[in-house]
Amino acid sequence: MAGRSGEEADAAMAGVATGGVEDAYGEDRATEDQPVTPWAVCIASGHSLLRDPRHNKGLSFTEKERDAHYLRGLLPPAILPQELQEKRLLQNVRQLEVPLQRYMFLMDLQERNERLFYKLMIDNVEELLPVVYTPTVGEACQKYGSIFRRSQGLYISLKDKGRVLEVLRNWPEKSIQVIVVTDGERILGLGDLGCQGMGIPVGKLALYTALGGVRPSACLPITIDVGTNNEELLNDEFYIGLRQRRATGQEYTELLDEFMVAVKQNYGQKVLVQFEDFANHNAFALLDKYKATHLVFNDDIQGTAAVVLAGLMAGLKFAGGTLADHTFLFFGAGEAGTGIAELVALEISMQSKTSQEEAHKNIWLVDSKGLIVSSRKDSIQPFKKLYAHEHEPVKDLLSAIKDIKPTALIGSAGVGQSFTKEVIEAMSSITETNHPCAIQPNIEI
CATH class of the missing domain: 3.40.50.720 (NAD(P)-binding Rossmann-like Domain)
Known part of the structure; x- marks a missing residue:
């Protein structure tokens, strides 16, 4: 709140209390006349706003918005509508010949300007769906440790046993409606990719937003890391998961039980838990075990x-x-x-x-x-x-x-x-x- 008058601060906090205008996702957003980011609990900061992928508009911020949100000087003077930014990005994507490079380009875009990412996806589904999901996501999972930049979901490992609820509460969003979770044992047709299977929940939920209209903030990708039997990954210096053989039996069951109980406790009875790319011996058992107590779904089955x-x-x-x-x-x-x-x-x-x-x-x-x-x-x-x-x-x-x-x-x-x-x-x-x-x-x- 430093650098603002008392009147500005009072107006800002009033904006927080009353909320702003609902956006296309059903969330509050700032208006040109309101110098506050109403989806946050503090006055908007230009620098942090540009690093918030959900609300960053890049060069689409108008003159009034740049003044209202203290963005002047933090952006080039040109104002480009979202459609023109989309055109530029599509040209950049098409210049990349390697599918994995296209994947990394789009993931970088999602991490800095979420709205522009989904605009690009929705308008170019046939061209970009194979990049964001199959088949390119398979290669991305295989090389996830090497291309890892920023966490896009929650990682729950055997180290978190007894603290799973605490881990779930570390996720900033509280109104979660859909969880896509994998243990990485049977990623596509590629086998056991362990913790690097995270690309699958991330990609699947991106499609749920782009094709199904589910709010991004209502989606939570999760990887349950119980180890991997993939020797190549265990010997890979860039592997991001637990370096141990895959847990089975009671140790595996207890972690999954704790996770399912914590999910319901933290997000309520109606949260959908989608099991994704679990091996056959676990996929059927998990679906049968929790179908009476949770809202569960297995896409593969x-x-x-x-x-x-x-x-x-x-x-x-x-x-x-x-x-x-x-x-x-x-x-x-x-x-x-x-x-x-x-x-x-x-x-x-x-x-x-x-x-x-x-x-x-x-x-x-x-x-x-x-x-x-x-x-x-x-x-x-x-x-x-x-x-x-x-x-x-x-x-x-x-x-x-x-x-x-x-x-x-x-x-x-x-x-x-x-x-x-x-x-x-x-x-x-x-x-x-x-x-x-x-x-x-x-x-x-």
Whole structure:
């Protein structure tokens, strides 16, 4: 408050008490006639305002705003509208040929001018989405330690056990609506990236704002660091996480339990916790464990399933009949494949008034070892056993198609070029009247 008259200080504090004008995100913002930043608890400081990514407007600040917020001299004299700044930034992005450089450029923009970042994203979704998220975010996670500049979320590690609530309270925003959390064990198709998996929650929440309109301040990316089994990262001098083997069993469970309790305690009953890129053995267990007590969601299991089910139901207009009239073969039996299969079974049971167990009979899965059949029950993961039907062992997809004769083939294995010419011809030859179809969803939406 130094450097201002008593009248200015009184007016400023009155502005804090009464609030300013709501912006597009539903938050208070300053007006040209109000020399205070009403979203803060103190008088606006030009220097700090320019370093606040949420409220910094860069060269878009008008003459009156520059005077009101003590910005005069801290910016070049030119005043550029947001649209012109966007045009300049888009030119700069396009001049960068390396995708990772584009990613770093956009992350730097998000850290200094959040509104301009989302304006750029919203207006150029098709061009920039592959930079901010897949596939470029995968390389960014692999090299996260080397390109790390500024923390964009919360890191909760085994060192914080017993203090997780305290860590959550260190985050400046209190009205959190969506948390995307990962433990980094199965990042995209890249495997265990440990603490460096943070790029996934950050990128996913950026899409929720750009495409879904969720307020950035309501989003919280979190990485649960329980170590990594990636030897390359453990030996990397720039690795930013715990240098230890990945914790399992009771130690892992207790940290996750403490985290989930603290989340509800700090942010309330309605906060959405999205589990992202957890390994299969934890993903299904966590979703099943907390679905009765928390608002939880797993994009890999449930999000992809919803999109594929919508595609199947739309396809019925051409194939005819109901879902119960068709036989489904899945190439891939991980989180995506079994998640889709379970939702399809649920929809069949609801439409045909039968049990889900009965609906499972028309759903077959192929994993890396071949068709999932009853003779494999002792060696497969629990979530696959529902689809272990009586059949002779089959080693490959083409043979499974010829034996099962599915009318719908769904690929969720993340293995490229699996739907070969022979596979498509085999599907087409099953029967012309059934109009068989093949779906290969992008399992990392």
